[in-house]
Amino acid sequence: MLxxxxxxxGSEPAVLRNADALHDAASTMKVAVLxxxxxxxxxxxxxxxxxxEFRSVTGGSYGNSPEWDSDPLPWERxxxxxxxxxxxxxxVTHSSNLATNLCLAQVGQAAVARVWRQAGATASGSPRGIEDYAGRDAGVHNRVSARDLARLLDSLEPExxxxxxxxxxxxxxxxxLPPGTRLAGKNGWFPGLRHSAAVVYPADVDPYVLAVCYTGSLASGRAVDDPAARLLARISAGVWRHRHVLASCGV
Structure with missing residues (x-):
């Protein structure tokens, strides 16, 4: 599913493909926590x-696994x-799972749910922490759609x-994108999925938002050498080539 x-x-979408289909959120939910x-x-x-050690939505406790975390520095502390x-x-810079759950513990799930509502998300949400497997098994899922990720990015403060x-x-x-192109975004991956959402700032036209969610066999779960990542890169390159047409669709 792509x-x-x-x-x-800041404008209505110009291109939509399965925009409201729900995918496991992976690390894209970290934007709402931020x-x-x-x-x-x-x-x-x-x-x-x-x-x-964190409190599960089921009432018990759980922890993160260093093997599934892309950032070793918080573990050293x-x-x-x-x-x-x-x-x-x-x-958000190194996609630390441990740092995410520590931040989530500080603000609480209600604050994160409020971020999604304020963004105008219609289906997405992140009601549990990362690796809260008991919560997942109880039917509590972090899920996102491409449309809601685009809305979330549009709702964020400049800082x-x-x-x-x-x-x-x-x-x-x-x-x-061409080397040096400015963008602000977050991606997420594990075996079976690769998502990425970003605001892209071309030097020659107004910025645009691109959100892509992929769930399928192409996604290896590797941070870099992932066929699904290459697929998303090709999509990004195609959007970039049409950026001037896209800019004419804005308000």
């Missing part, structure tokens, strides 16, 4: 304990302290979007 939305920034942190009023410089600001940054510009995993959408 889903896609292409839209001039927005919740920045809207929470928390002291972002506050130091909090770095632990690996287990038993120590880290600032909310640093953890929120690692969550939150600015953090997404530092995503180091520059495959899929980023890989389909």
């Amino acid at each position: 889903s896609m939305v292409v839209a001039p920034r 927005a919740a942190v920045h809207r929470s009023g928390l002291d972002l410089n506050a130091q909090i304990p770095v632990v690996n 287990i038993g120590d302290l880290a600032s909310v600001r640093w953890l929120a940054g690692r969550m 939150v979007l600015a953090l997404l510009e530092h995503n180091v995993h520059r495959v899929d959408i980023a890989a389909g």
